[in-house]
Amino acid sequence: MPSHSLNLRAIIVSLAIMVLFLLAWHIAVSGLTKTQAMDPEYAALMGASATTGKSAMPGPVDVASTIWGHLKDPFYDRGPNDKGIGIQILYSIGRVALGYGLAVMVAVPLGFLIGMSPLMSKALDPYIQLLKPVSPLAWMPLALFTIKDSGLSAIFVIFICSLWPMLINTAFGVSATRKEWLNVARTLEVGPLRRAFTVILPAAAPTILTGMRISIGIAWLVIVAAEMLVGGTGIGYFVWNEWNNLSITNVITSILLIGLVGMVLDQILARAQRLVTFPE
Amino acid sequence: MNALTPLAEIRAARPAEFPETSRMPSDKFLSIEGIARRYPSPGGKQTTVFENLWLPMRKGEFVCMIGHSGCGKTTVLNILAGLEAPSEGVVIADGKAIEGPSLDRAVIFQGHALLPWRTVLGNVAYAVSSRWRGAAKAEIDERARRAIATVGLAGSENKRPAELSGGMKQRVGIARALAIEPKMLLMDEPFSALDALTRGTLQDEVRRICTETGQTVFMITHDVDESIYLADKIVLMTNGPQAKVAEIVENPLPKDRSRTELHRQPGYYVLRNHLIDFLVSRSKTLRDAPPEGYDQRRPPVVRLTLTEADAAAATVG
Ligand SMILES: Nc1ncnc2c1ncn2[C@@H]1O[C@H](COP(=O)(O)OP(=O)(O)OP(=O)(O)O)[C@@H](O)[C@H]1O
Numbered sequence: 001m002p003s004h005s006l007n008l009r010a011i012i013v014s015l016a017i018m019v020l021f022l023l024a025w026h027i028a029v030s031g032l033t034k035t036q037a038m039d040p041e042y043a044a045l046m047g048a049s050a051t052t053g054k055s056a057m058p059g060p061v062d063v064a065s066t067i068w069g070h071l072k073d074p075f076y077d078r079g080p081n082d083k084g085i086g087i088q089i090l091y092s093i094g095r096v097a098l099g100y101g102l103a104v105m106v107a108v109p110l111g112f113l114i115g116m117s118p119l120m121s122k123a124l125d126p127y128i129q130l131l132k133p134v135s136p137l138a139w140m141p142l143a144l145f146t147i148k149d150s151g152l153s154a155i156f157v158i159f160i161c162s163l164w165p166m167l168i169n170t171a172f173g174v175s176a177t178r179k180e181w182l183n184v185a186r187t188l189e190v191g192p193l194r195r196a197f198t199v200i201l202p203a204a205a206p207t208i209l210t211g212m213r214i215s216i217g218i219a220w221l222v223i224v225a226a227e228m229l230v231g232g233t234g235i236g237y238f239v240w241n242e243w244n245n246l247s248i249t250n251v252i253t254s255i256l257l258i259g260l261v262g263m264v265l266d267q268i269l270a271r272a273q274r275l276v277t278f279p280e
Numbered sequence: 281m282n283a284l285t286p287l288a289e290i291r292a293a294r295p296a297e298f299p300e301t302s303r304m305p306s307d308k309f310l311s312i313e314g315i316a317r318r319y320p321s322p323g324g325k326q327t328t329v330f331e332n333l334w335l336p337m338r339k340g341e342f343v344c345m346i347g348h349s350g351c352g353k354t355t356v357l358n359i360l361a362g363l364e365a366p367s368e369g370v371v372i373a374d375g376k377a378i379e380g381p382s383l384d385r386a387v388i389f390q391g392h393a394l395l396p397w398r399t400v401l402g403n404v405a406y407a408v409s410s411r412w413r414g415a416a417k418a419e420i421d422e423r424a425r426r427a428i429a430t431v432g433l434a435g436s437e438n439k440r441p442a443e444l445s446g447g448m449k450q451r452v453g454i455a456r457a458l459a460i461e462p463k464m465l466l467m468d469e470p471f472s473a474l475d476a477l478t479r480g481t482l483q484d485e486v487r488r489i490c491t492e493t494g495q496t497v498f499m500i501t502h503d504v505d506e507s508i509y510l511a512d513k514i515v516l517m518t519n520g521p522q523a524k525v526a527e528i529v530e531n532p533l534p535k536d537r538s539r540t541e542l543h544r545q546p547g548y549y550v551l552r553n554h555l556i557d558f559l560v561s562r563s564k565t566l567r568d569a570p571p572e573g574y575d576q577r578r579p580p581v582v583r584l585t586l587t588e589a590d591a592a593a594a595t596v597g
């Protein structure tokens with residue numbers, strides 16, 4: 001079975017890359033540079049990097065032990081500046097869920113309308129073309145000014161950035177519904193509403209899900225940046241805060257966690273997409 | 281009043297000057313009355329696929345239409361289905377002008393057009409529930425299952441179209457059309473994508489079902505033998521553009537013909553030769569030089585007499 005052995009070999013190569021990377025990382029940050037003799041007071045000011053030759057960069061062991069520390073107690077809450085990484089990531093996921101959910105509720109019906117009506121499609125096209133390329137973070141000042149709430153502003157930014165891919169894909173999927181399927185509905189005298197739900201929606205579902213998958217990716221990218229700006233809570237704020245604390249181990253831990261959550265979100269939608277895609 | 285009268289006048293004149301169109305004989309189930317189809321062509325002009333096309337159909341009749349590619353057969357069928365509107369003229373079905381698609385006229389599409397996200401049962405049940413709105417689910421399922429069994433697909437109800445062969449998909453298309461008990465069946469080259477063996481069995485099934493139920497059928501085909509086997513009348517279309525109905529050929533073969541014994545039937549050879557002659561040469565010449573006394577409103581009906589080959593075949597068979 002060639003495909004089987006390919007999978008196996010891929011796993012082996014993946015593991016090898018990881019081991020090499022961890023090894024290189026470990027060697028790079030452990031004390032190889034020579035230390036200079038210096039005044040002990042000065043040495044104390046300079047910290048470990050200067051006195052022991054150890055890099056300020058944490059090694060894989062440090063990061064692993066930090067991750068273990070977070071895993072043991074992810075949800076502690078000791079005031080506004082000291083919350084567990086689990087709580088922070090839940091804040092982020094919550095914001096994304098809200099902004100993204102709102103975007104789904106707006107983009108899918110609106111995209112449907114645009115896809116079904118050539119008039120609306122032409123009329124709204126300039127606005128979509130104009131607003132789509134705007135970086136979501138550019139909306140932030142406007143959101144902060146009008147909404148006057150940093151948490152809601154972050155949700156709004158998520159909403160805005162998730163909107164476009166779903167809107168465009170829904171409109172495209174709806175307008176690309178196969179003519180013969182529509183003709184089936186027509187010869188069966190199916191009314192417009194029933195046709196929308198029984199023919200157009202299932203026909204466009206794979207394309208809509210593609211849009212939703214693109215959107216969730218963008219939303220997860222944007223939430224980190226948005227939270228760095230608005231502060232308070234969330235994984236983006238956590239990263240920024242740990243940078244200010246010079247806790248690089250925590251920053252690296254966050255990076256891994258952000259990647260992991262993004263991957264899970266993407267896989268959920270990929271699975272949903274497979275559920276609605278039927279070969280002909 | 282003849283075929284050379286400008287169409288606009290004919291249309292304006294009807295029905296007062298043509299009282300027979302509004303007082304159809306009761307067996308004239310469907311009547312194509314002076315339809316035309318034009319498309320804009322580059323240069324601001326128009327191409328006329330066909331114009332002033334007239335064709336009557338009786339109830340329970342199986343009519344096949346034959347003609348070269350591009351002469352407008354699909355266009356005629358789409359107009360009958362109500363999926364397209366004619367540029368001029370009307371089609372009267374059951375005493376009423378066709379204004380749009382109707383559950384009375386079921387279409388079997390060339391590309392089967394099954395909904396891939398529904399199972400076989402789901403596809404047929406979708407049609408049934410459209411026909412009998414608000415019917416109980418059990419009744420809808422029951423009707424759908426019966427139609428599926430009629431086309432020999434019992435046991436495949438829960439498969440999706442992707443799991444079916446081409447012939448099975450086409451069967452589902454037929455079941456979906458039959459399930460709504462239409463007054464008329466419209467088929468656009470339903471078997472052209474199938475292999476010869478599958479095509480044969482499906483032809484048998486369609487013929488059995490249609491003769492059993494007395495279904496009125498309009499079918500487009502490229503296959504001369506298919507039309508001889510299935511049709512009561514074969515409509516010959518000349519080449520396009522400006523295609524005409526050249527002739528309506530009556531099928532002289534006995535009603536109880538079988539597909540495999542077709543070539544042993546008296547009348548088979550003369551009919552086959554006539555159709556092939558038409559496709560090879562007369563489809564072109566008849567458009568440009570219609571015969572003396574040709575009237576588009578009443579296309580000539582052709583009854584063939586036996587040839588020697590037929591007589592010989594008849595004695596062998
Ligand atoms: N949308 C369109 N715009 C312009 N011309 C068209 C359009 N649709 C069809 N036609 C023309 O109308 C003519 C008839 O088309 P139609 O599909 O009815 O042919 P057909 O007899 O069914 O051919 P075939 O046997 O290949 O299926 C063709 O010559 C085609 O070029």
Ligand SMILES: [Mg+2]
Pocket residue numbers: 353354355468
């Ligand atoms: Mg065609």
